[in-house]
Each structure stands twice: as C-alpha cells, then as structure tokens.
Amino acid sequence: MILELSVGAGLVAAAAYAFRALKRSGELEDREEPDESPPKTPEPDAPPPKPVRTGPRGLRVGDVLLYADDELWLAGCLEVWEEGFVARAFATPGSGRAAWVLQLDPAGEELAFGDVTDAVPGGAVPAELPVGGLRLRLKKRGQATVRREGDGLPFASDVAEYILLRGPGGKALLVLDFDTGDRLAILGDGVGRELLELLPGGG
Numbered sequence: 001m002i003l004e005l006s007v008g009a010g011l012v013a014a015a016a017y018a019f020r021a022l023k024r025s026g027e028l029e030d031r032e033e034p035d036e037s038p039p040k041t042p043e044p045d046a047p048p049p050k051p052v053r054t055g056p057r058g059l060r061v062g063d064v065l066l067y068a069d070d071e072l073w074l075a076g077c078l079e080v081w082e083e084g085f086v087a088r089a090f091a092t093p094g095s096g097r098a099a100w101v102l103q104l105d106p107a108g109e110e111l112a113f114g115d116v117t118d119a120v121p122g123g124a125v126p127a128e129l130p131v132g133g134l135r136l137r138l139k140k141r142g143q144a145t146v147r148r149e150g151d152g153l154p155f156a157s158d159v160a161e162y163i164l165l166r167g168p169g170g171k172a173l174l175v176l177d178f179d180t181g182d183r184l185a186i187l188g189d190g191v192g193r194e195l196l197e198l199l200p201g202g203g
Contacts, residue, residue, distance in 0.1 A: 169189070
C-alpha cells in the first residue's frame with residue numbers, strides 16, 4: 001500500500017512538472033522578440049507645392065493688348081497697393097495710342113488708356129478737379145506701397161501718396177506723389193474691355 005502511494009505521488013509530481021514545462025515553453029513562444037533592426041531613416045520632406053495663383057488674373061507685364069490697328073505692349077508696371085488693390089499703371093512704350101494703360105479693378109475689366117498730364121495743380125490734389133471740361137471726383141485716396149516690375153518705368157520709390165479721381169465716360173486720373181518728392185500724374189480715357197483682345201505674355 002505504501003509502495004502504491006509512493007508511485008502515485010511520483011506520477012502526479014512528474015505530470016505537474018511536465019505541465020509547468022509545457023506552459024513555460026508556450027509563454028516563451030508567445031513572447032515577441034525585441035526588434036534589433038536599425039531604426040528607419042525618415043524620408044526627406046517633399047518639396048512644397050508650387051503656389052497656385054488665385055483670384056482674377058488681371059493684366060500682367062509682358063501682355064499685349066490689341067485695340068483697333070494698334071498693339072499695346074505692357075512693358076512695365078507700377079502696382080499700387082493699400083491693404084488691397086488700388087490700381088496698376090502699365091507703361092506701353094512704342095504705342096502711338098497711349099503711353100500708359102491703367103487697370104482700375106483686380107480683374108482687369110476697367111481699363112483706361114492714358115498719358116502723363118500737367119493738368120494737375122501743384123500741392124495737394126483736391127477731391128474734385130475740372131479736367132478737359134469734365135469734373136473728376138474722388139474715388140480713393142491714401143498712402144500706398146508701390147511695386148515696380150518690368151521696363152520703361154520712371155523712377156518710383158516704394159511708398160507714395162496716391163489719389164484716384166473718376167469722371168464720366170470712364171475718365172480716370174491717377175496721381176502718385178512719391179516720398180522722394182517726384183510726382184506722376186496719368187490721365188486716361190476709359191475703353192471697353194470688349195473692344196480689346198489680350199495676348200497673354202505674363203508669367
């Protein structure tokens with residue numbers, strides 16, 4: 001009897017040992033091996049996308065306007081900006097029709113063909129001014145940043161006092177008083193956008 005109990009106890013102990021061994025080996029199999037591979041080098045950032053122009057195109061330096069039998073090449077631009085678009089004045093060398101094209105709205109739908117004028121008296125420009133039998137009235141006035149681009153432009157500093165007067169028939173007068181003391185006054189006659197053909201040349 002004692003011998004049978006001893007044998008039985010030995011079998012139970014052996015079975016328990018075998019069970020523990022199997023369980024331990026299963027735990028080892030379930031345990032993930034540490035990743036000893038070298039860390040991945042992050043890929044270099046892709047170059048930023050090229051900015052896309054938004055909003056109306058308007059006119060640009062290099063464009064050509066076809067009007068009747070004339071071609072007006074927009075060689076240079078003075079862009080007047082005061083917390084938003086004010087105007088662009090494009091120099092058009094070689095044109096027999098106008099020395100300047102004024103763009104009076106961002107989309108380039110309101111245009112005037114003009115030339116430099118001496119009809120503006122010295123000193124501060126009044127809010128109303130008779131020119132050529134027409135009375136021009138104040139549209140905008142302030143201090144602006146002036147950006148130069150292209151060729152055929154007179155000297156212009158980066159800051160100017162400006163005044164824009166408008167009159168009947170699309171008449172427009174843009175006066176720029178630069179902080180260097182120079183003045184540029186352009187008087188233009190409105191021209192219907194439907195009468196013009198645009199040959200894009202700007203970037």
